[in-house]
Amino acid sequence: MANFSDLGGSLVKRAFIPVVLILALAGAALAFVGRRSETPPGPARTVVLRMSDYTFNGTNPTLTFEPGERIRFVIRNDETSPIRHNFRVVGLDVPCERELQPGETREVTVTLPRSGEFAYTCCTHPGMGGKMVIEGP
DSSP states (O other), X not given: OOOHHXXXXXXXXXXXXXXHHHHHHHHHHXXXXXXXXXXXXXXXXXXXEEEETTEETTTOOOEEEOTTOEEEEEEEEOOSSSOOBOOEETTTTBOOOSOBOTTOEEEEEEEOOXXXXXXXXXXXXXXXXXXXXXXOO
């Protein structure tokens, strides 16, 4: 007489192995995709902002960028008197840090979002700042 419990166990084992292999391959694929998205998208573009006479670059210009672009801001206090400044970008997780003495520099690198407008400012001097516009495909 045939042992049906052995037959059922054999079928379960045969179905179990392909399912485990499929799940392992799917997990490996997801791990690879996740690792790829963490890689920075190439070198950052450098934007120099010089702070002097209560302005950035003399006119507080509107800065235009493309979505997803990496930007390396180099912020320099170019005052000739003992006026201190600092730098932040509202909404992009670039907070005010310590004030920069004349001649000091701060560097900040950010990866920009898909779109939007953001204010860059000097926290020490209200009204000193400009706008960043992110637009494109």
